[in-house]
Amino acid sequence: MVEANRKQQFLQRITERLNRPRPRQVTPPDLAPWDNHSEETKADRVGRFSEEAEQAGAEVRMVRDEQSLRKLIDSDLKKDGFKKVLTWKETAPLLEGTEGIQVCIWEPDRDRMAQLREAEQSDVGLVRAEWGLAFTGTLVLWNDEKRGRGRAVSLLPPVLYVVLDADHIASRMFPVLKKIENKNKMVSCLNFITGPSRTSDIENDLSLGVHGPGRVQIYVVEKAGV
Amino acid sequence: MSIEQQISRKQRPPFHDRTKEAIEHPFLQKAVRYTQDRLRGGKKRAEAEIGNWEEWRLKAEAIRRHTVEHLDVYLDQFTTNVENAGGTVHFADTSQEVLDLVTQIVRKKEARSIVKSKSMVSEEVDLNHVMEQQGVEVVESDLGEYIVQLADEAPSHIIVPAIHKNRQEITRLFSKEAGKLLSEETAELTAFARKRMREKFLQADIGITGCNFGVAESGSVVLVTNEGNARMSTTLPDTHIVVMGMERIAPRWRDLDVLLTMLTRSATGQKITSYVTALTGPRREGEADGPKEMHVIVVDNGRSSMLGTGYQDVLHCIRCGACINVCPVYRQIGGHAYGGVYPGPIGAVLTPLLEGFEGWTELPYASSLCGACTDACPVRIPLHERLLDLRADEVETKQTPWSERLAFKGFGVLAEHPEWFEKAAVMGHWMGKPLADQEGFLQKGPGPLKGWTDSRDLPIPAKTSFRKWWRKEGKQDG
Ligand code: SF4
Numbered sequence: 001m002v003e004a005n006r007k008q009q010f011l012q013r014i015t016e017r018l019n020r021p022r023p024r025q026v027t028p029p030d031l032a033p034w035d036n037h038s039e040e041t042k043a044d045r046v047g048r049f050s051e052e053a054e055q056a057g058a059e060v061r062m063v064r065d066e067q068s069l070r071k072l073i074d075s076d077l078k079k080d081g082f083k084k085v086l087t088w089k090e091t092a093p094l095l096e097g098t099e100g101i102q103v104c105i106w107e108p109d110r111d112r113m114a115q116l117r118e119a120e121q122s123d124v125g126l127v128r129a130e131w132g133l134a135f136t137g138t139l140v141l142w143n144d145e146k147r148g149r150g151r152a153v154s155l156l157p158p159v160l161y162v163v164l165d166a167d168h169i170a171s172r173m174f175p176v177l178k179k180i181e182n183k184n185k186m187v188s189c190l191n192f193i194t195g196p197s198r199t200s201d202i203e204n205d206l207s208l209g210v211h212g213p214g215r216v217q218i219y220v221v222e223k224a225g226v
Numbered sequence: 227m228s229i230e231q232q233i234s235r236k237q238r239p240p241f242h243d244r245t246k247e248a249i250e251h252p253f254l255q256k257a258v259r260y261t262q263d264r265l266r267g268g269k270k271r272a273e274a275e276i277g278n279w280e281e282w283r284l285k286a287e288a289i290r291r292h293t294v295e296h297l298d299v300y301l302d303q304f305t306t307n308v309e310n311a312g313g314t315v316h317f318a319d320t321s322q323e324v325l326d327l328v329t330q331i332v333r334k335k336e337a338r339s340i341v342k343s344k345s346m347v348s349e350e351v352d353l354n355h356v357m358e359q360q361g362v363e364v365v366e367s368d369l370g371e372y373i374v375q376l377a378d379e380a381p382s383h384i385i386v387p388a389i390h391k392n393r394q395e396i397t398r399l400f401s402k403e404a405g406k407l408l409s410e411e412t413a414e415l416t417a418f419a420r421k422r423m424r425e426k427f428l429q430a431d432i433g434i435t436g437c438n439f440g441v442a443e444s445g446s447v448v449l450v451t452n453e454g455n456a457r458m459s460t461t462l463p464d465t466h467i468v469v470m471g472m473e474r475i476a477p478r479w480r481d482l483d484v485l486l487t488m489l490t491r492s493a494t495g496q497k498i499t500s501y502v503t504a505l506t507g508p509r510r511e512g513e514a515d516g517p518k519e520m521h522v523i524v525v526d527n528g529r530s531s532m533l534g535t536g537y538q539d540v541l542h543c544i545r546c547g548a549c550i551n552v553c554p555v556y557r558q559i560g561g562h563a564y565g566g567v568y569p570g571p572i573g574a575v576l577t578p579l580l581e582g583f584e585g586w587t588e589l590p591y592a593s594s595l596c597g598a599c600t601d602a603c604p605v606r607i608p609l610h611e612r613l614l615d616l617r618a619d620e621v622e623t624k625q626t627p628w629s630e631r632l633a634f635k636g637f638g639v640l641a642e643h644p645e646w647f648e649k650a651a652v653m654g655h656w657m658g659k660p661l662a663d664q665e666g667f668l669q670k671g672p673g674p675l676k677g678w679t680d681s682r683d684l685p686i687p688a689k690t691s692f693r694k695w696w697r698k699e700g701k702q703d704g
Contacts, residue, residue, distance in 0.1 A: 015298045155461055193501060
């Protein structure tokens with residue numbers, strides 16, 4: 001806990017410089033009307049999401065339901081020649097029945113370093129996005145401690161598979177952020193992910209996967225429900 | 227300022243030599259132009275795509291103005307919420323205090339190695355060198371910063387730190403690190419950096435990041451990257467230290483939406499960066515990764531001296547770099563000539579404000595006052611007016627000996643040929659526009675401008691011309 005005095009001293013200087021007593025309450029500027037895209041249909045949003053996500057360098061697959069999702073993931077894993085998959089607990093059921101592939105499940109209680117090493121050696125990470133944002137093709141990942149959703153799963157493996165419920169695609173950040181505002185407690189780590197990890201630091205030449213996954217594959221599920 | 231810093235600043239070659247060096251460096255010139263054009267082009271497309279760009283600018287400006295006007299209230303709220311989420315908050319008035327605070331944490335954790343994600347404030351306080359002197363390894367994890375660190379140089383652009391390094395130089399640096407000869411292919415060089423950095427991340431005791439925005443209502447630290455290095459720095463090490471300028475606050479999440487949109491579109495033209503990460507406190511019960519401890523150091527280091535003055539709006543800056551990408555002076559001299567942490571128009575304004583005029587008297591003159599920076603700024607900071615204010619203040623406080631102003635001549639842009647500039651300024655206003663390309667640079671000048679524009683792109687002359695200032699202010703002192 002910061003020494004109360006130190007903080008007050010620091011804030012007091014700001015108050016003095018601003019040349020007025022410190023207000024008790026302030027109202028931020030009104031940003032309305034802001035969300036002028038709320039009338040779009042779900043189909044519009046799904047379409048826009050896929051377009052934008054692909055433009056950002058992700059691959060998007062549409063699937064009807066969870067059953068076809070399982071099949072598709074299984075065949076993609078084989079097609080990509082992956083040997084080791086890392087996943088959150090809640091997405092692990094999607095990998096039941098995949099043969100010849102090692103499935104590692106992120107466990108909050110297991111040794112941290114061992115798990116990070118394991119994550120580092122996995123070919124692909126599989127997670128579920130809480131939300132999709134149509135206007136930017138963004139995935140919103142909620143690293144909710146209650147569900148032990150490891151941050152490393154979507155970060156360390158070179159490829160990322162993400163499942164997204166078509167009903168959970170919002171137009172842009174604002175409506176989702178509003179839901180966040182209404183939550184009394186923020187999750188410890190909230191990630192907005194748009195396409196693969198990228199850099200242009202070497203002579204302005206684009207290169208993917210310098211730190212995070214170099215490939216992102218998104219499965220948009222029409223009718224969800226595990 | 228630490229002793230080391232004073233020494234290194236003293237060793238800094240004079241402004242005149244720095245600019246001369248840049249102007250005579252052909253790769254740098256080409257790279258700077260290419261980068262400026264790429265980023266500026268991206269921004270233009272992003273502006274067009276969003277449609278009502280000016281409306282967005284107004285909103286972004288309103289948010290920043292409101293936030294800075296009520297900084298005491300929002301900082302109070304932000305830091306209280308960081309603590310409620312389990313983080314530890316520290317306040318630093320000076321760069322020395324930042325160094326002391328980080329040193330304390332490093333000692334307490336018995337840390338041997340630190341990984342860093344781009345943090346401008348830690349550049350301000352020269353954190354890396356001070357840590358290294360204490361035997362702590364510091365690795366910059368942004369690819370561009372890593373390159374610059376291996377070369378033992380300073381970043382030359384706030385978004386693309388290593389634009390001054392060419393492929394051959396990078397290959398040499400990386401090959402030396404790798405202990406074997408690497409190819410010049412971007413993919414191979416990037417792959418090397420990824421592998422090398424992975425080990426560093428896994429071993430590091432502490433991750434240090436900056437903070438793009440601190441959301442007051444939830445106490446969240448928001449980090450914006452394309453590489454994902456800030457995620458690495460906040461997922462693997464056990465301790466996370468945030469070093470943030472005290473003005474880096476957004477009141478609410480809905481304000482963040484606007485500011486983020488403006489930041490990424492203005493910086494690179496992206497609708498959003500690959501990663502935007504919001505961290506609220508350290509890891510919680512039930513999490514196996516993320517830091518066990520989170521320390522947030524709120525830094526003043528000269529910022530509060532701008533509050534309540536005509537320079538208060540300089541604190542509205544969101545560090546997007548757009549002003550740098552349109553600046554004709556930066557185009558000529560690159561980032562290092564500015565000498566400070568922040569290059570381009572924002573650097574020319576901010577550095578003397580943060581550090582005082584002493585040693586930085588030339589910076590407010592490193593501008594042609596063409597106003598392109600002001601037009602580009604997503605939060606509408608009147609940068610060229612602030613540059614003029616600084617010049618006036620310098621004159622008033624007699625901070626500029628005439629000899630130093632003459633040094634500006636070596637800068638070789640406009641002061642070198644005042645007679646051309648004068649003509650350009652007069653004619654420019656009625657002839658300049660149609661001759662300018664779409665980016666606002668004069669491509670071919672008529673008559674007296676010809677010799678000039680054959681070799682250099684000339685910015686459209688500003689309404690308040692440098693020449694006018696020169697006559698009025700400059701001669702008085704001379
Ligand atoms: S002054 Fe404006 S344009 Fe320049 S970096 Fe800051 S926000 Fe961007």
